[in-house]
Amino acid sequence: MDDILWLNWTIMAISFAVLIWLGWRSSTIAEGDDESGFLIAGRSLGPFVGASTIVATGFSGWGFMGSPGVAYEFGATELLGNFMFAPAMVIAVLFFARYLARRAQKMRSCTIPEYAARLHGDGSLSRWVQGVAAVITIVLLLVFLTSQIKAVGILAAGWLxxxxxxxxxxxxxxxxxxxVLGGLTAVAWTDTLMLMGMLLGAVIIATQIxxxxxxxxxxxxxxxxxxALVDPATARPYGEAKGSVFLVLPYAFLFAAVLPFMAVRFLAFRPDVxxxxxxxxxxxxxxxxxxxxxVGLYMRVKMPGLxxxxxxxxxxxxxxxxxxxGGFITLCILFAMKSTANSLLHTVASAASHDLRVAIFPGHHDPRLTLNINRLAVVVFGVTGLLMMLFAPPFLLSFLGILGTGTLLATLVGPVFVSSIWRGNAWGALAAMLGGFVTSGGMLLFTDAGWVEGPLMGCVISTLLYVGVSMATFGLTPRVGVTA
Structure with missing residues (x-):
């Protein structure tokens, strides 16, 4: 046992050294002439690294820890629901990423809240859009970050x-x-390494089972x-109707296309990709x-009394x-969890250090000062997420992830996604964000709605408010912005 524990610690130490080295190597991009180096990797990602960081972030702590737990609890429905993320991510990359990246580059936007703000005007009202989007992003992604830190802690405790x-x-x-060292470049490079381990771990697991x-x-x-484990009467936890599991497809598409910690990767691709x-x-x-x-289905057969x-x-x-x-796969799963945790941490820190700062104090700021603010925010919110995890009551990892990401998705779908089809104004964007936030969060916390039903209903309300309020207030706010 001591030999195995020593081996685990050795593997962990080597992986830490590699991750820190990648962070150091990427620091030259983060320390560029403007904030884009830290926030969006200086728009330097190629197709392989960009694809790797997208998949590693999407399939992570919830995929390796939460999803098997849901499958153990509810049965094969989770296997189908989880698979929906694959085509959804491909659709998002093929049919939305290029559009978002080009428009954001024209407007010189480095975050999704900044993109939503500049798309809907230029002035104090657009700063409100950026500020409100930033605050909601911080609150909800801190919830998700807490679940990721919890997942990492559970697995690392048993392994070490x-x-x-x-x-x-x-x-x-x-x-x-x-x-802190490399910003989004470090996140993307380390995600690529982590994904290779995740893929190998998945193959080993499938081979054994x-x-x-x-x-x-x-x-x-x-x-x-x-x-009911293989022929359920409902699609719980996604909804009561058997077909509710297929709602995961549009949910997962919007997950990849709209959520700031996912969509910001589209902004980080090289322009020629x-x-x-x-x-x-x-x-x-x-x-x-x-x-x-x-794994959850297999464990339900082998150990039904967990x-x-x-x-x-x-x-x-x-x-x-x-x-x-087991040690190698545990490391791969820890990589998977860290791939999302680092993305969440980077996005939360960016929302605070860049979006809130620009919303409250617009104007040019010294590049070195802003880089230090960005890096300080990473430390502050990393520690905050840890403290939230230490004092949080018991929770199901996947539900906490859905609560954070699903509600943020409903919040931003109007000003980020619907705006690509029909352009509203800043009043509509504000109404959509608040309506989506209240609807999705309220349904998930206070009703028996399925895990995707609440966020998707929030998306509907957000869309209706975005269009309706914009049409009612077009005389108050001019429709300005950059056309793709």
Whole structure:
């Protein structure tokens, strides 16, 4: 046991050294002449790195820890729901990324709140759009960041044999360090390394599970435990109707196209990148990672009495894999969690250090000063997320992720996505953000609505408010902005 623990610590130390080195190497881009180096990697990402950071961020802590827990609890519905993210990401890259990237570049926007603000005017009202979008982004992504830190802490604690709080503290400290050094460039480069490990880990997991139980045998044994695990009467947790699981497809598309920590990657691609080349990488990467929830189904057969569903993946690694293989895959899963945690942390810090600052104090600022503010914000919000995780009550990891991302999606869908079809004004953008926020958050917290039903209803309300309020107030605010 001591030998295995020593091996785990050695693997972890080597991975930390590589991540910090990548952060240091990328610091030259972050320290450019303006904030774009830190915020959007100086628009330097190619198709492979760009695709890798998109997939690594989308399939991460919730995919490797939360999703198996949901599959353990609710059955095969989660496997189908998880798979919906693969085509959704491809559609977002092929049909929206180029449009968003070009328009943002013309307006010199470095964040999604800034994009929404500049699209809807130039003046005090547009600064309100940027400020409100920034505040809601900070609040909701801190919720999601808390779930990611929790997931990292759970897994690191079991792997390195020390308390969960220590594991979370160690992991977020490393994330803070390389993100401070290189900004989004460091995040993208480390995500690419992490994704390669995630893909290999997914292949090893699938090989072990289907080598032990064929898909047909797995289905039969699940049916023997509870027929609803493979033939559910509802699509819980996504909704009561059986077809509600297919709502994950439009939800996942908007997830990739609108959420600031995902969509900002579109802004970071090189101007000469052909997005169908990036889509050719996104498709196989996402399909391979979509198989991960099968761990929850396998564990429901092998260990049906787990006290907490979110323990399905950690116990699987400890029980059914050789210690060396389990250690490697644990590292890959930690990579997966960190890939989203670093993206969330970078986006939250950017919303505070750039968007709020520009909304409150418009005008030119010294590049060195703004870089230091950006880096300080990474530290502050990293520590804040850790403290929130330490004092939060027990929660299901996937639900907390849905609460944060789904509600933010409903908040921004009007001014970011609907605006690509029909341009409203700043009053409509403000109404859409507040309406989407209240609708999605209220339905998820205070009703029995499914996990995608609440956010999608919020998207509907956000869209209606964006169009309706804009039409009612066009005489008050001129329709200005850059046309793609």
């Amino acid at each position: 044999d020390f308390p969960e709080e220590w594991g979370a503290t160690l992991m977020i400290s490393i994330i803070i360090l390389y993100t 289907f080598g032990d139980l064929s898909p047909f045998a797995l289905v039969e044994q699940l049916r023997a435990i509870d027929p 052909k997005f169908h080349h990036a889509g050719m990488f996104v498709a196989p990467f996402a399909c391979i990672l979509s198989i991960i929830p099968v 006290e907490h569903a979110d323990q399905a993946m950690p116990i699987y690694l400890e029980t059914f894999l050789h210690p060396a293989s």
